[in-house]
Amino acid sequence: MRRKILKECTECASKNIYRNVERGETTCRDCGLVIEDRMVDFSQEWRDFADDGSSGQKRRTGAPTSHTSFDQGLGTEVGSTSDFYKLGSDRERDRFFRLRKWNIRISTAIERNLKVALAELKRVSSFLRLPRSVEEEAARIYRRAVQKGLVRGRSMESV
Template sequence: MSRPTRQREREGDRQEETAEEAEAARVCPECGADRIVKSSDRGELICDECGLVVEEDQIDPGPEWRAFNHSERQNKSRVGAPTTQTMHDKGLTTQIDWKDKDAYGRSISSEKRSQMHRLRKWQERIRTKDAGERNLQFALSEIDRMASALGVPRSVREVASVIYRRALKEDLIRGRSIEGVATSALYAACRKEGIPRSLEEISEVSRVERKEIGRTYRYVSQELALEMEPVDPKKYVPRFCSELDLSEEVQTKASDIIETTAEKGLLSGKSPTGYAAAAIYAASLLCNEKKTQREVADVAQVTEVTIRNRYQEQIEALGLRA
């Protein structure tokens, strides 16, 4: 049992003891006896001497369900799902289930099905009150779609939604496409959360061109003062090595190459994806797990010329022969 749970149980026991002590200290206004008892079936305070009902209709602050052990007390809850920034209404509105079944799991009649279909349609319509909310709903659904295609965690979607809401509040959407701002918000969230995705990968799942994504991202990050650190090429290494089916030894060697050559100033002004791809190519040769430049370039989505140039620079900086 966790410490907060034990503390809550102790506080509940103390409150019950305090209530019992207060009841015991009361005196019957009819006969003056101090034998006030609580009725177990009706929750009334009754004088045990004369039978006068001293207090009735007490409010029960406890839950309406019964629990017989600790696990049942933990699992029973009346709260709903937590609020989320990934929905335009933060998940506070209700939703009618798409299953045409009643509370017992039985199929409903055709008349009821038609009625539920109309209710679902109106429920979806009234969730958005104006064009602004409809646009926000569309943008957040686009962020969710692209995030699913990229395989990024839930935290990235939440951060991207917050960035888009801030851009909407600052009126940065005016004159720009909703998809462009939503995509740039997702790209910024990936960098914020340390799960880098290149602009090429983002543009593949987006309906916006790479050039527009980059332009919108720079504008949004500047206007919202998003402090973005340069992407570390080492963060690309595990994913690229996994897609190339390379061993842990190659992954470690590539990270060492990046770290050593970056200390000598070679990383300045270079594309992090191309730099990571060249380091992986060099590490695969050094560890006798050769991969061609074409294979590495396809995974990293860079050109073979970029890998060749970065590879030559890294080998020279390490004092090795190509």
């Protein structure tokens, strides 16, 4: 899958485009439009875990991406049920549930479909005791089918 690299802003036609790799965003410096977000930097990241500040042995950081997770292991989730009990006031609890609700609502139909389908795929592969590589390949194939619109209107079991 190739991405078209924009040379100018779609809003104001400015060529003053800034790509922030740390935040994963491409923005227009003139009008402030976020042209692209959630960009993933696939380059290697190395960290030095030495406490004394000397340059010791560096290691790669971060978990590998996975096709078996609906967000490929890159997304975030607003809290869990165990976090709810740590909150003190009713106001904080209300805010917690509101944020969780909006986090669920802003997901697209494709993301919701992938979440349910990949959970089912995990269940079936666990039951059949399939190797991880087979599960990854099946998830990759399902993702491609979703992107091409082949699963729309069909049950996950039939796909």
